[in-house]
Amino acid sequence: MPNAVSLAPAVSAQSVAPAFHEPLHTAHDDDAWWRSSVIYQVYPRSFRDLNGDGQGDLAGITAELHQLADLSIDAIWMSPFYTSPQRDGGYDVADYCDVDPMFGTLDDFDKLTARASELGIKVIVDLVPNHCSSEHPLFKAALTAGPGSDERAMFIFRDGTGPDGSNPPNNWQSHFGGSAWTRTLNDDGTPGQWYLHLFDSSQPDFNWDNPAVHAEFERILRFWLDRNVTGFRVDVAHALVKADGLPDWGGRPDGCSSDGYPGHAAPMFGQKEIHDIYRRWRSVLAEYDGDRILCAEASIDPLSRLVNWVRHDQMHQAFNFAYLHHPWNAAELRGIITDSLQAFDSVNAPTTWVLSNHDVTRHATRLGENNPEVGLDRARAASLAMLALPGGVYLYQGEELGLPDHLDIPDEQRQDPTFIRTGGERVGRDGSRVPLPWRADEPHYGFGSTSGGWLPQPEDWYTLARDVQQTDPDSTLNLYRSALALRKQLRLGAGSLSWAADYMDTDIIAFLNNDVMVIMNMGESDAYVPSGTVIAGSHADAGAEGVLAPNRCVWIKLN
Structure with missing residues (x-):
């Protein structure tokens, strides 16, 4: 059963113009691209295998970049492709300034960035400064x-x-x-x-109390900036500096707050000296032409602490983990959106919205409560609502196809160190990293031509292949295409947000961004929508005859 419980009757006065609260967030005219960007995460090993060895590669990314350009994205963020023994999916780096032969060569990387530039796509690379590989x-x-x-x-x-x-x-x-x-x-x-090693034993932590470590990473930054990357997504950006004396910690290993152990007290995360590191990095980026950026993967709570990473002299963006992990509950989601906009606005930084990535269960599975059909319905609705929010958006490869997690990978084929180190007690993240389906009638759905990829694909993924979805007007792919195009055309990323007053105590998320009203039904009963022109819907029936069924979202221009 859905988590949401009806708090009030559904709104039914179609003929009455909706009322809105004062703007929670106002539109901006800052033309910096990253304030309203759509950035698509590429997990290289699972994107496209062009040489047929079962592993995705840089040439495969280059070959399919035109498909991403068709989504109206601004940039791609590439998970690590550096030299690595792959004990943790490339986040165990053995050489930060070279390409692992699995993925190709530096020449392949240069060809990728050149093709991306032709298509108007910026390239952001992953930087892993907390730790390296024991093979480094x-x-x-x-x-x-x-x-x-x-x-x-x-x-x-x-x-x-x-x-x-x-x-x-x-x-x-x-x-x-x-x-x-x-x-x-x-x-x-x-x-x-x-x-x-805060992670696997093959990932020793650097000592950021040592100036030599600072110098090494400035060298790495400049190496990739000289190769025309637009910026860096910084892995575990809150963990570099540890508290003096390395005191014991009885809280959660990830440093998030728990009973008796507030996150701000964790000795391995969020130390104040970290901010000087990013101030220095920001100054390095400023030496280069163009609008280069830093994005923090910082698992910090509450949001009022997270925004310390995105002040004007530090990071440009930070992932919003509160939003990423939101439940299917309108009251809680409304609160997260409100808190996020207020917190990030307080430091004049954009809020960054995200629903899936390589470290979490895909939202088509996570929101479904063990029901794949419900999961896909909710994923489509949640995605459409997210794309209407002001700020930046991150997409994870395959979510535009509605891909779920692969839940039935045999134990002997799993590779995540979480699964291995816990003896299978924690299943790990392999299910969200399965190779993409490109073409339904080709071996391995067009991912590659070998007898198998590095992780197995579900047998029924031919129905989700990109070529099948391209010709279906109601597919998830075409939902993303049309919504992303409208988002850009209507400048929703640079827009405003005002809550619809009549929906505040219901299971409905409803807000106004510029002149577009967005309504998402997270309850169990049909809801009614005001009179207007439907310009986007998560489903063909969304908003038809003024009715919005559960697990649906709609964008309307009001009459």
């Missing part, structure tokens, strides 16, 4: 050099506790399960120091 030359040198060396000072090495140092330096836990510390071996085979 800097970490290998640290292991060889031993305690007290300059090489070890690039990372967080500590002696253990207890009489023989056999216990970890503190009680911190890895995001992926188990201890956040791994003990090394000395050259003679005896146990040595411990090193910190």
Whole structure:
């Protein structure tokens, strides 16, 4: 059953012009592209395999960029394609300034950016500054050099506790399960120091108290800026600096607030010294032509703390995790949107909306409560509502096809370290990373020509293939195409937001952006919509005869 519970009767006065509260957020005339941008996340390993080895590659992205241009996007954000042993989907980087042979070469990257420029698409790359791979030359040198060396000072090495140092330096836990510390071996085979890894043991954390680490990452920034990237999505942007003394922590490993352990007290996240790092990075970007940007992946609560990452001299954008994780409940969603706009407006930064990415269950599955049909209906409605909000939007590859998570991947084919480190107790993120279906009648639905991709696709995905959806006017793909085109044409990303007064105590989300009224029914009963012209609907029947069924969304121009 849906989570939403009716709070008041559905609005039924079609002939009465709707009333709106004073604007919560006003339209802006700042033409900086990133304030109202639509950015499409590409997960390279699962996007398109052009050389037939079962792995997506840069050439495959280049070959299909015209399909993304057709969505009226402003930029792509590419998850890591750097040299990596792939213990954590490329977020374990062994060389930040080269392309892993799995994906191609630097020449392939240059061809990709050139083609993107021809199509009017900007390119943002992922930067992983909290940790690297244990195969990175800097970490290998640290292991060889031993305690007290300059090489070890690039990372967080500590002696253990207890009489023989056999216990970890503190009680911190890895995001992926188990201890956040791994003990090394000395050259003679005896146990040595411990090193910190907030994620997998193959991902040692850098020591951002060391100026040499700062210099190394400025070098990396300039390497990619010189190759004409538009900016960087910064992985775990809140974790770089740790509290002095590395004190124990009894709260959640991810640093989010829990009973008795507020997020602001987490010693491994959100330290004030982080902001000086991003001020410096912002100044580096300012040395380059064009409007280059930084986007923070910072899991910080509440929103009033998150906005410290997007003040005028730091990041340009930050992912809105409160919105990403919203339940199917109108009152809670209304509150999140209100809090988000108020918080980000307080520092003159755009709010950034997102429903899916490579780290979470796709929203077509997450919102469905184990019912795929309901999940797709709600996903289409939620997507249409999101695309009408003022600010920036991030899309995850495949959501424009209505893809669900693949829930039945055999255990032996799963690759997420979360699944491995927890012995299968936590299923991990593989289900949202399955290769895309491009063409229904080709092997592996056009992803590649091999006997199988790096993760298996569901057998019924031929119905969701891009070529099938292109010819269906009611497909999810064509919903995204038309809505994204209208969003740009009507300048909704730069627009305003006023709540519709008559819907505030109902299971209906209803607001006005410029002269477009957006209504989404999150309840269990039909709702009525005011008289007007339907310009977009999540379903063919949305808004027909002034009625909006549950799990539907509509955009209307009022009469």
